[in-house]
Structures are given as structure tokens and as C-alpha cells.
Amino acid sequence: MLSTQQDTSLLMSRRARVMARLPAFVGEAFLFVVTAAGALVILFIFYYILRDALPFFRARGFREFFTGTAWYPSAKPPSFGVLAIFYGSGMVTVAAITIAGPIGVAAAICLSDVVPFGIRQAAKPSIEVLAAIPSVAYGFFALVVFAPLLQEHGGPILAVGLLLIGLPLALLSAVVAGDLAAGLLPQRARAAGRGSIAGALALAALAGLGIGAAHLAKVQVTSGTNALNVGIILGIMALPTVVSVSEDSLSAVSRELREASYALGATRAETVVRVVVPAAGSGILAAVILGVSRAIGETMVVWMASGNAAQIPTPWYNFLAPVRTLTATIAGDMGEADHVTGSERYSVLFAMGACLLVFSFICNLVSEWAIRRSERRSA
Amino acid sequence: MRGKTGLLWIAGLAMVGLSLCGLWTVRAAEQAAAAQQTTIVVDGSTTVGPVAKAFAEYYMQQHPDVKISVSESGSGNGAKSLLNGTCDVADMSRFMTPAEFRAAVETGIYPVAQAIAMDGIAIIVHPSNPVHGLTVAQVRDVYTGKIANWKQLGGPDLPIVLISRDTNSGTYETFETQVLKGDKIGGGAEYVGSNGAVHARVESTPAAAGYVGIGFVDEKVKALPIEGITPDAGTIASGRYPISRPLFMWTNGYPKLGSHVFSFVTLYLTPQGQEIVKKAGFVPVTNYR
Secondary structure: OOOHHHHHHOOOOHHHHHHHHHHHHHHHHHHHHHHHHHHHHHHHHHHHHHHHHHHHHHHHOOHHHHHOOOEEOOOOOOEEOOHHHHHHHHHHHHHHHHHHHHHHHHHHHHHHHHOOHHHHHHHHHHHHHHHHOOHHHHHHHHHHHHHHHHHHHHHHHHHHHHHHHHHHHHHHHHHHHHHHHHHOOOHHHHHHHHHHHHHHHHHHHHHHHHHHHHHHHOOOOOOOOOHHHHHHHHHHHHHHHHHHHHHHHHHOOOHHHHHHHHHOOOOHHHHHHHHHHHHOHHHHHHHHHHHHHHHHOOOHHHHHHOEOOOOOOOOOOOOOOOEOOHHHHHHHHOOOOOOOOOHHHHHHHHHHHHHHHHHHHHHHHHHHHHHHHHHHHHO | OHHHHHHHHHHHHHHHHHHHHHHHHHHHHHHHHHOOOEEEEEEEOOOOHHHHHHHHHHHHHHOOOEEEEEOOOOHHHHHHHHHHOOOOEEEEOOOOOHHHHHHHHHOOOOEEEEEEEEEEEEEEEOOOOOOOOEOHHHHHHHHHOOOOEHHHHOOOOOEOEEEEEOOOOHHHHHHHHHHHOOOOOOOOOEEEOOHHHHHHHHHHOOOEEEEEEHHHOOOOOEEEOEOOEOOOHHHHHOOOOOOEEEEEEEEEOOOOOOOHHHHHHOHHHOHHHHHHHHHOOOEOOOOOO
């Protein structure tokens, strides 16, 4: 016969149960509060920026802001046309991602699939050191070293850049085109045909590149603080981000996938191009988008070295003209814009900040979607 | 359960450690305040900045218990700091606008100016530029974009690279009032953030033209005579040089006699102060001719 006394002595009393669970509960609650605080900060940033941006749109409307090109905030009467500034931001971001995207992804592929593991272990942290250099140091370099260099030797630098990018591309395309063309020839002539066609195409491409380089070398750069200068420096700044994230997603492609491809007889190049890169495609896209966010949000470099001229360059593709970006305008005009003395001038900076926020938000959402899609695919 | 207890111990110790650090910092700050150290915060113009820094060094040598910090964020920012109460002395290379005055008085600040030196705005070009001099009207045409190539002024066939200061700057405001007279600067002009940056750009670009305070003119750039008058101490002090202006230090109300702020802002009246102003390249206000 069991008494209830005996039964309950094996269970903890209610009070004892609560006391035992209390430290865990307090710890979890504390962590939840900290996480919620972080999320709340983002919401507050959005709220305060939008709140201070709305008075401008209420007073001046949307048309002038988004379609006007005259940026004269201190004139009487002031004009707040931000289109030229949007264009400037876009130009330097395009230049930066044109440099950081291909080079970054190529470096990531090289690190994950080509070089031995030891070299990868050494090289990846060294590339990430580039991200640790303060942006004002980059800006100072761009203003004091790179701008005079562009002014004195701009033509040759452009020519060398063209050759650096153009030579590998030209040789590769010549070989591929020769191969494809030789496929059309009869069987006997195929091997000789491949060699001669590829050789002829390569010579033609080299000649074209040579003429192009000679033309570029004659270009005179009158002002070294321009969109090209900033684009190159921003590309170098975005490079470690792109390389790091792409390399992570390329390494995350499972070993079985690569082994299966080799087992089917594919060469290393075919495996990388046909199997690994498509499998890591969403991750690489996320890396490039992160690079774009980095480039468009950069302030110090563009403030010091982009020339800050609020104009759309005369041929729209002229990267050798000075441009002005959203971030530099906010940094430069903040001193004069006091919410007491000139409220439109103050609110327009917040409006620009809101545009930057929205753009970064969209970039983040797209990269999140891409990563989520790649996880779902590989799962 | 054991893992969680360990983590909680660490979290608890961390919180205790952080609060101790906080208490220690507060105590150190109170001690510093109790040690009677005066801090003077100076902010504002990049033109007046070098003079303010030289004044600060000299004054701190004379009075080791005073700490003066000088920042250069532009005349506009200096006025804003004075209005917000975040600085004691605002350097400005222009007078306060009526709007700034009104805002100050409404917030309870009564700005009082000391004209500590006189300055001229020199139009500088690269030393290789053969142009001999310009009139004020020509400078205005260059900056509004009507004259776009140096060959129209007797120079080489190069498009003019215009360097201007950003709208934050007192130098820009003075240039706008005295030279541009309200016209807008042309679209292709480049904007930089300080006198030093204008100097760096003009020094390295043969086709550039810019404007700086005369304290920033050295042998690496060429200052053009305007209306035939070269900017120097005599022409600026007598007002003959067309683009000249006083440099100001602003305080909230007249500084209390005998206080450190008073001695700092009236340093320009002493012989040593005038030497410092002259060494910085500006003209002492007492340079009567």
C-alpha cells in the first residue's frame, strides 16, 4: 500500500520546480530583450529618417527631387534636383561592381577549386585584410596619389587596363571560336583548321586591342578626381566582400557533387563552370549584391576623390568627368543644413538618406532571397 | 543543466564586470572635474583653424591646467555647434547670417564676435599657368562657366578645371558674396572640403583654378593678381585687394573678464598673438597702414 506521502517525495515541490527553472528563464529573457533591442534600433532608424524626410516632399513634391538636375541648395531661391546625384551614385557603383564582380568571383573560384588548400588558407585572410583598411585611408590615397597619377599618365593607365582585361578575353574567345568554326569543317581538315582559325582570330583580336590601346593612351585626363578614380578605389574596397562570400558559398558546394562530376569524366574546367558555379550561383549573386551595397554606401572616398560636381557627364558614359554621389552630398551639406535655419535644406538630406536606406533594404532582401533559394535547392 | 549554469555564471560575472567598469569611468570623470581642469572646445572654419590651433598650443603652454581642443568642420558647422552648445568658441571666416542670429537668440545664445585677423581670398592656379592676372568680372565669368578654356584668358588650350569649396565653408560664402554676387557656380565645378584640399588639387593639376585664404598660398601654387593688385598684408589691411574679409571667433555672450575663454579669444591683441597670426600667413587686425 503506497501512501501519497511516499509518492510526492519523489517529485519536486512546485516552488522548487520554479526556482530550478528561474536562472534559465532569466537568461533567455535577457537574450530576448537584447535581440529585440537590436531589431527595434533598425525600426527606429527607419522611422526617424522617414519622419524627417517627409516635410521636404510635403513642401516641394516628388517631381523636382526625382527629375531635376539643378542642385543649388544655397541659392535664393534654392533648387533641389537630385537626378544628377542619383546618376553619379549609379555611375560609381556600376564602375565598382564591374571591377569587383568579375575579379572577385574569379578569385573566389581560384581559391576554392584551383589552388592547393594551403595557399587558400594563406590567401583568404590576406584578401580580407583589404576590408580592414579604413575608408579614409583609401580616400586619401585616391586624392593624393591616384588622382595626380591619372592626370599625368591617365592615357597609359587606361590602355594597360584595357589590355589586362582584353587580352585573356580575346585569347579565350579566339580559341573557343576556332573550335566552333572547325566543327563545321570536314573531318580531315579539322585539326589544322582549328589551329589556323584560332590563330587568325587571335591575331585579329590582338590587332584590335593594340589599336584600341594606342587610342586610349592618347586620352588626356584633365581632372584626376572623377568617376573612374572613385570607381576603381570602390572596386578594390568591395573586392574582399565579394571574394569572401563567393568563396564561402563555393566551398559549401558538397564534395559529392564535384566527385560525381569527375566520375562522369568531366575535366576540372567543365566541373567548375558547369557544376560548381551554378550550384553556388545564388551565393555568388548574394556576394555581388553585398559588394554593391558596400559601394553605394561609401562616403569618405567619394567625398574626397569624386570631384563632387552635380552634373550628368556630357556623353553619358564619360567616366573621366567629376560626379557627385548621395553619400557625399549628405556628408558635405550637413553643416549648413540646420533644421532651424533652413528646413528644406535639412529635410532634403534626410530624403536622400531615405532613398539610400530603401535601396540597401532592397539589396538585403534580394540577397536574403538568393541565399534562401540556394539553401532550398541544395537541401 | 550543468552547461546552462556555467553560461549563467559567465553572464553574471560579465554584467558585474561591466558595471564596475562603468562606475570606475564615472569616478574618473568626477575626479578630473574636481581637479579643476578647464576645457575649451573650439570648432569651425578650416581657414581660421590653423590660427586657432597655434593660439591653442601657445595658450596651453602658458597654462598647463587648460585643455583646448580645436576641430575644423567648416564655418557653418561652427555656428551650428555654438547654437547647440557643443562648443565654447566658434571659428568662422564669415559673419553670422541673420537666420543664424535669430536661431541663436531664440535658443538663448547671444553670439559675440571677435575679429582676430584679416584674410584675403587668393585665386590660385598651377605654377606652370602663364596667365598674368584677372579682373573680378573675369573670375566671375570663369566660375559661372562662361569662360571654359584657358586660351580665352591667354593661357594654354586646356579646359578649365574649376575647384570650389563646398557650401559648408565661410570661404565659399565670402567668395559668393564678393565675387559671384549671387550668380550660380557652373555645373562642372568640383567641390572639395577644405582649403588644404583646394591647394592639393591645384598643386597637382595644371589646368586647375581655385580659391583659398592667403594663409594657404605658398610656392607650390601661383596666386593671381586681381585687378592688378597682388594679395599681401598691405593690400588686404588697407582694403585695396578686392576680395578680403575679417576672420572671427564667436562666443556665447561677451566672455567673462579674466576667464580662460576671454584670454584665449583676446590673444590676437597681444604681441605674441599677432606674431602667431603673421606666421600663419594672415594679417593682424592692428596692421594699420
